[in-house]
Amino acid sequence: MNRQFANRREAGRELARAVASLGIEDPIIFALPRGGVPLGYEVARALDAPLDILLVRKIGAPGHEEYGIGALVDGASPQVVINENIARMVGATSQYIEGEVQRxxxxxxxxxxxxxxxxxxxxRGRNVILVDDGIATGGTVRAALKALRKSEASRIVLAVPVAPKSALQELEKLSDDIVCLSTPDPFYAVGAHYSDFDQTSDAEVVSLLADARTWSEANER
Structure with missing residues (x-):
């Protein structure tokens, strides 16, 4: 199944409709910044749910930063996840990895x-929906899911517009449900499935989070 999305906001609206069909009660939406935040915003708005972020960073291969060998996630339960097989294959030494973790x-x-x-x-004890704009190797999402599980979330749903089937199979054991709109084969890159895949800016992230807090605070009154 191969889909093309106009941009992240459109993908987020489509994703929201798919997630809504699960009937999840009182969820929290966690988006992976920066690219996952516009989608998480649309899902949170559709479900009238609070929006937050998980601060996750990819650990890239030597000389090829976009090729992930692992990831780290900060928060209540920090996690560093390294794919040891890939790390060895690309020549990432323990010293290199430690330097990248600190960076x-x-x-x-x-x-x-x-x-x-x-x-x-x-x-903790909540139904969590983790949202990103797509998955390539899955290292970043894997770290986020492990952190959420360690934080004792009640139910964890992974929601993404596009990902390779192989990555989703790896992530099934870390989540309770997976919502994915497109699983192209062969899979080349997340950005290839968006007409507009310009980088999400810090300013857009701040604006969307502020807007989401407005409706969240109104619901809590």
């Missing part, structure tokens, strides 16, 4: 300061 932790702190958010809602 990405610094970026997490920068984003925390910029967004003023990050696990302000506790997932």
């Amino acid at each position: 990405q932790l610094a970026e997490v702190e920068r984003r925390r300061a910029a967004y003023g958010s990050g696990l302000s809602h506790s997932p």
Whole structure:
């Protein structure tokens, strides 16, 4: 199944309709910044649910940062997940990995300061929907799912517009449900399935989170 999405917001609206059909009670939406936030916003708005973020950073291969060998996620239950087989294959030494972990932790702190958010809602005992704009190798999402499970979320649903079947099979044991709109074969890159895949800016993330807080606070009154 191969789909083409106009942009992240359109993909988010389609994803919201699919997630709504699960009938999840009182969910919290956690989006992976930056690209997952426009989709998470649409899902949260459709479900009238709070929106938060998980600060996750990819750990890239030496000389090829976009090729993930693992990821780290910051929050109540920090996780560092490394695919040891891939790391060995690309020549990533333990020293290289530690250096990348420290570099990405610094970026997490920068984003925390910029967004003023990050696990302000506790997932413990709650139904959680984790949203991203797509999955390639799955390293980033795997780290996020492990952190949510460690945080004792009641139910974890992974929701993405596009991913390879092989990655979803790897993630099934870490989530209770998976919603994916498109599983192209062969799979090349997430961006290939969007007409507009421009980078999401920090300013857009801040704006969407602020807007989401407005309806969330109104619901709590």
